[in-house]
Amino acid sequence: MGVILEVKNLTKKFGGLTAVNDFSFEIERGEFIGLIGPNGAGKTTIFNLLTGFEKPNAGSIRFDGINITGMSPYKIVNLGIARTFQLVRSFKFLTILDNVSVSCLSPRGKKVSKDIGTEEYASSILTAVGLVDKARIPPIVLPHGDLRKLQIGKAVGTNPQLLLLDEPFSGLSHEEQLGITDLINKLHDDGVTIFMTGHVLRELMTLVPRVLAMHQGKLIADGPPREVAGHKIVLEAYLGRGEGFA
Template identity: 40%
Template sequence: MPDLTKPAPAVPSEGVGSALLEVDAVTLRFGGLTALNEVSFEIRRGEILGLIGPNGAGKTTCFNVMTGVYQPTSGAVRFDGRTLTKMKRHKITKIGVARTFQNIRLFKSMTVLENVMVGADAHSRVGFWDALLRTPRHRRTEAEATARARELLELVGITARHDELASNLSYGDQRRLEIARAMATNPKLLCLDEPAAGFNPAEKQRLMELIRKVRDAGFTVLLIEHDMKLVMGVTDRIVVLEFGQKIAEGTPDEIRDNPAVIAAYLGVEEEDAS
């Protein structure tokens, strides 16, 4: 069992830049519709990777294949040397992949602290009888999980509200809580699905700072996000999809100047903004 009193370990220097997750020629078809067509890219240890594209580009579908929601028609997804294809979603979580959702999925009738501890339970090996009899092992594990949950709430900036119901938090703080709960599973890869949805500019700036803090705490981050200013400002590399195909990959500067991306995505944004 991992030590829940400690944050996720920093990425060893020799591991920085090596592939943590590989998407290898993934194709996904729904009947006659090809949602993804031989998409390939990798997420490197210690980086923040952005996955972007216009509406309908296939980024959420690709995200769902990577996290076990969908099984690819062909191709493979490998994580830390293990093939995820046909692996159950809870097992994918256990080996180190955590995600948030576009629609916040908290336990609204539980406290903020309890929500994060639910995430820590993903790695708990305390059995039914330990919990029922409150054995020393159970009490020790519970104390470790509580300490870890408080550390994560401090990291995301809502530790002062630990004993409030999740339903009483503002929308922005509920987003922060969801990120803390995902981190409580002690993942090697944290996948954030549209975390800035519904945020005002000030909240987006704070989110950028939080994502950097998460990476600096030792997590590798995959970010799916529509807000181009946020993506360009926080990611190390970006993968761009259009109509289920990868059309570009590179640094934010490279993506910003890529003609195919400008035509498919950024150009649309610039027209809308004018």
């Protein structure tokens, strides 16, 4: 398999606040891994650093053997890291099909779409995410669960090796969560390495075999969800803020 992502001593400061503090971990190719931590722990900042939306103050990030530390987001996506955002973002004046087609026109997306055509590739992604019946309408009319699916579809259109999902279950009903769970499992089965955040461990517990826990910018535990959930420092990090795992 081999290491796909190697993060060493990553640090990000916003003024006096250290949002990510000397954070190191590795992800193996094909892994399915979670990142948990209470609100403000630094999860989104880690994703922003991995995708070039923020530049680190210290530390390094290697992806697929390449040093991507401080690289621009477009270069990073062209190497094969795609992401979704915690708050959904779409091109609201384009149809759902065109929203995904934009990603299919990216350099890595074109590797697939040049043979089958952009529309065909985008449609196949909409089928996978369960939105093909809504291809010709704008996203503005979609319920929240469908918007989250569209975010994943747009990321998948760039043909990623590593997919970062920031709180993919946030704001969803239980039923909608199950739909997204199926979709993420399918992508993982197709060989995409998945790294996803959540601030309640329960959602991730049944999905991922490995989870990183962070608190105040620091990595505090790394292991199987059950082990991490029982970790004293993890319990304190959550219970100290009145949040739990149940």
